[in-house]
Amino acid sequence: MSKIRVLVGTKKGAFILTADGKRKDWKVSGPHFAGWEIYHLKGSPVDLNRIYASQTSGWFGQIIQRSDDGGRTWNTPGSSPDELKSPEGMPKGESNKFVYEGEAATHKWYDGSQHPWEFKRIWHLEPSLTDPDTAYAGAEDAAIFKTTNGGKTWKELPDLRKVKGNLWQPGAGGMAVHTILLDPKNAKRIYVAISAGGCFRTDDGGKTWRPITRGLKSPYELPDPDAEVGHCVHRIALHPSRPDVLFMQKHWDVLRSDNAGDQWNEVSGNLPTDFGFPIDVNFNEPETIYVVPITSDSLHYPPEGKLRVYRSKTGGNEWEALAKGLPQKDCYVNVLRDAMAVDSLDQCGIYFGTTGGQVYGSPDGGDTWNAIVQHLPPVYSVEVQTLP
Amino acid sequence: MIRVVLPYHLRNLSRVDGEVELEVDEPATVRSVLDALEARHPALRGTIRDHETMKRRPFVRFFVCKEDWSLEPPETPLPDVIVSGAEPFLIVGAMAGG
Numbered sequence: 001m002s003k004i005r006v007l008v009g010t011k012k013g014a015f016i017l018t019a020d021g022k023r024k025d026w027k028v029s030g031p032h033f034a035g036w037e038i039y040h041l042k043g044s045p046v047d048l049n050r051i052y053a054s055q056t057s058g059w060f061g062q063i064i065q066r067s068d069d070g071g072r073t074w075n076t077p078g079s080s081p082d083e084l085k086s087p088e089g090m091p092k093g094e095s096n097k098f099v100y101e102g103e104a105a106t107h108k109w110y111d112g113s114q115h116p117w118e119f120k121r122i123w124h125l126e127p128s129l130t131d132p133d134t135a136y137a138g139a140e141d142a143a144i145f146k147t148t149n150g151g152k153t154w155k156e157l158p159d160l161r162k163v164k165g166n167l168w169q170p171g172a173g174g175m176a177v178h179t180i181l182l183d184p185k186n187a188k189r190i191y192v193a194i195s196a197g198g199c200f201r202t203d204d205g206g207k208t209w210r211p212i213t214r215g216l217k218s219p220y221e222l223p224d225p226d227a228e229v230g231h232c233v234h235r236i237a238l239h240p241s242r243p244d245v246l247f248m249q250k251h252w253d254v255l256r257s258d259n260a261g262d263q264w265n266e267v268s269g270n271l272p273t274d275f276g277f278p279i280d281v282n283f284n285e286p287e288t289i290y291v292v293p294i295t296s297d298s299l300h301y302p303p304e305g306k307l308r309v310y311r312s313k314t315g316g317n318e319w320e321a322l323a324k325g326l327p328q329k330d331c332y333v334n335v336l337r338d339a340m341a342v343d344s345l346d347q348c349g350i351y352f353g354t355t356g357g358q359v360y361g362s363p364d365g366g367d368t369w370n371a372i373v374q375h376l377p378p379v380y381s382v383e384v385q386t387l388p
Numbered sequence: 389m390i391r392v393v394l395p396y397h398l399r400n401l402s403r404v405d406g407e408v409e410l411e412v413d414e415p416a417t418v419r420s421v422l423d424a425l426e427a428r429h430p431a432l433r434g435t436i437r438d439h440e441t442m443k444r445r446p447f448v449r450f451f452v453c454k455e456d457w458s459l460e461p462p463e464t465p466l467p468d469v470i471v472s473g474a475e476p477f478l479i480v481g482a483m484a485g486g
Contacts, residue, residue, distance in 0.1 A: 035397060059447040059481045060397060060435040076401075079431040093430030097439045 003387040004343050005070065006351055007051065008359055009038035012377035014053060016071045023349055023363040026372045032074065033065065040124050040338055040381040041071075047132035048385055052151060054122040054137070062121050064095045064137075064151050078152030094153045098122070098137070098145055101158035107141065108169040108230075117141045117161070124338060124381075126180035130187070138177030142168060142194045146206065157206035160192065164211070164229045168197035171232050171251075178337055179236050183243040191246065191261065196221065196232035199248070201261055212261030216250060234277045235337040239286035247289050247316070249279040249337070254291055256316050267316020272303050278340035282365055283348045287315040290350060290366060292335040301332040309352070311366045325369030326360065333358070338381035345386060353379025390416060390466075391476040392425055398436070398479070402429035407476060416471050418450060419462035436479060451478035 006017040013031030036055045044050040049070045055063040065074045077095040109115035120140045128134035133150040145154040183189035188205045200209045211228040232251035248255040255264040268274035273293045282288035309322040333356035343349040353359045357376040392408040410424040449458040469475040
């Protein structure tokens with residue numbers, strides 16, 4: 001029987017939740033890296049024991065951790081004294097060295113002035129679909145980095161920031177590459193999303209990028225209806241069988257694109273509010289998508305104090321509330337953009353974590369929900385591995 | 389033998405239990421102590437000072453004989469009580485937060 005491993009990043013460490021295919025009885029391991037902020041963990045799809053983790057601290061900066069045994073033990077890649085000695089004899093220990101390429105550049109600051117790019121942390125790690133030693137990292141301030149040696153060293157793909165980077169501006173949570181999607185049918189195509197930079201695509205493996213924002217409307221934040229960059233894209237998602245079909249949760253609005261982002265159309269339909277953060281796609285049903293409506297940009301909690309996932313089985317526009325097993329009164333948590341994921345079992349499991357420290361799981365595509373854990377630190381990210 | 393005391397999170401990161409004892413060529417300075425520390429524990433690179441500029445991270449501080457040495461030039465020789473190991477060189481996470 002298959003097993004499920006849920007990787008949870010929180011404000012105070014990482015947790016690993018495991019269950020068999022019934023997804024009923026869960027074991028909790030952690031906290032790993034106790035006391036550190038864990039923005040994201042994600043496993044390699046080609047080596048399920050290889051997991052990358054982003055560990056950060058306001059005091060001690062960025063750390064990259066890697067496990068090669070499914071999360072039992074961890075190491076900072078390339079930081080063994082026997083590895084990577086420089087010609088001078090100093091160890092390189094560069095798994096946490098993220099340096100922007102080229103001339104110092106600036107982006108728009110909150111007050112509209114220009115502000116220099118400053119590395120703060122890694123928000124998102126996206127392992128390659130084909131090589132366990134290759135992974136991408138989404139940084140704050142916004143940039144994308146790549147490793148080809150298992151995380152020992154990282155190099156920026158600098159042309160992303162040349163796409164009108166001077167017009168990108170931090171959102172309330174900062175200015176980060178928070179979403180990286182790899183096209184399973186086209187190894188050269190990568191999508192990234194940035195708040196509030198927008199949505200971008202490369203078709204040449206990261207050498208050049210272009211904005212894919214036609215159809216996005218942000219009239220209050222961006223009065224220019226033709227603005228190519230600066231949209232506050234909260235999350236994008238795709239189904240691996242149809243990588244040209246993209247779904248987006250924007251600051252406001254839920255949208256879809258049927259041509260790899262060249263044109264977007266709003267599919268908010270009958271949602272009670274189209275503000276929110278995560279969006280994801282059912283593994284077995286490419287037209288079934290999930291969002292968690294949040295009251296507004298000023299009120300980051302569910303409408304009416306009721307935590308409800310909304311599901312559309314029609315790729316948008318027609319939405320149904322999923323509430324069975326979720327708190328339906330006095331609930332004022334948020335669900336962050338990287339905190340929803342799906343498994344790949346025959347009956348798709350859906351998982352999400354809250355800023356209140358709960359991780360909920362549904363073994364039946366969202367029909368019913370159970371709290372797997374209830375008292376973790378605020379959840380930053382949730383990823384799922386389906387194990388044989 | 390110079391004794392270095394790391395803050396809790398850096399002890400965990402470098403898997404150190406207790407103090408770190410380092411042999412450092414004289415004249416021992418803050419810089420040479422940090423060089424030796426990072427050589428012994430490469431996972432600490434970038435956590436105490438910047439990879440490129442080698443500047444101390446803003447929320448990290450150094451204490452020598454109960455005095456704050458954070459702003460001392462890195463080439464300043466450390467006092468004999470540190471060099472002899474009679475007193476430890478302290479690396480501290482700055483007090484911040486609630």
